[in-house]
Amino acid sequence: MTTLTHPKDALFAGEKGFPVLAACEHFAGSEKLIGKALDLQVEYGPVFDVTCDCEDGAAAGQEREHAAMVARMIASARNQFGRAGARIHDPSHPAWRQDVDIIVGGAGGHLAYITVPKATRYEQVAEVTEYIGQAAKKAGLSRPVPVHVLIETHGALRDVFRIAELPGIEVLDFGLMDFVSGHHGAIPAAAMRSPGQFEHALLARAKADMVAAALANGIVPAHNVCLNLKDADVIAADASRARNEFGFLRMWSIYPAQILPIVNAMRPDFSEVEDAAGILVAAQDADWGPIQYKGELHDRATYRYFWEVLEKAKVTGMTLPAEADQRFFIG
Secondary structure (H helix, E strand, O other): OOOOOOHHHHHOOOOOOOOOOOOEEEEEOOHHHHHHHHHHHHHHOOOEEEEEEOOOOOOOOOHHHHHHHHHHHHOOOOOOOOOEEEEOOOOOOOOHHHHHHHHHHHHHHHEEEEEEOOOOOHHHHHHHHHHHHHHHHHOOOOOOOOEEEEEOOHHHHHOHHHHHOOOOEEEEEEOHHHHHHOOOOOOOHHHHOOOHHHHOHHHHHHHHHHHHHHHHOOOEEEEOOOOOOOOHHHHHHHHHHHHHHHOOOEEEEOOHHHHHHHHHHHOOOHHHHHHHHHHHHHHHHOOOOOEEEOOEEEOHHHHHHHHHHHHHHHHOOOOOOHHHHHHHHHO
8 A cells, every 4th residue: 555645744855844833822921820821722722822921920029930930830730732932031131041041941841932022133132042042952952942032123123034044933023012112102002003003104014024034934923912802803803914914824812812813813714724635635645746626737836835724724723624634634
């Protein structure tokens, strides 16, 4: 019996794989809220990641204790899927190295990523990523710790393409509120909400530049929070615009009611998922040679696109056509 070649082997052999990440990243800053988020993750499934926040979560003077709590929660049995990361203090804060040492040292084997906020230039990000790499080696980890970088200052935006070229970076996050504040009133507060956040020229330019830098370097671009905490339609509309108009593949949540509207809005269209399944099953049967599907020619170029559609559908919790699910994800 002929062994069928998996899409990852047939279509991406020898290449850096594009990260397949949950479409939502939920921030929590206290032990109570982190615990609730991890419990929700068990209830919903791993359709969102949990980011344990040291930057805004730690009270002044309590940075060490807070980092220790974060490490303990990430290493705990409540982190069932291993999809909890941590946002450390910014590179100008005296506690950022301490954060890295405590969290990587105490929870490295369970740590999904580290998020770096408020960098103002490429050199800062390079220093932090290098330090995280050294901490991972010191902790005896067999894998690198992925790094997520917030683009929320003029300097980070100026250097965004250089930042995206650094090794080990998995996500670029857009930080809307700090970016707007950094314009000293030139961008109105209304632009922190929709439609201004998508239509103000300076913000549209910044978001498009960051997404372009991320995608050009095999990095996931993540959109900023929605300030509306509970209106599912508003939250979903923001996520849809971010995804469909700017190419963001992930979005932040800061309130539990935001999680599912973001995940649902970021999912691929189901008809496209059905086509992806049909095309890839037929392609696998043809040993990844060209095929016809619904009267159209498909080859490896389109196979790569449709494989990533299936991966995104799977990670957002969609039910896939049974044969494709069995062949590519279960069998």
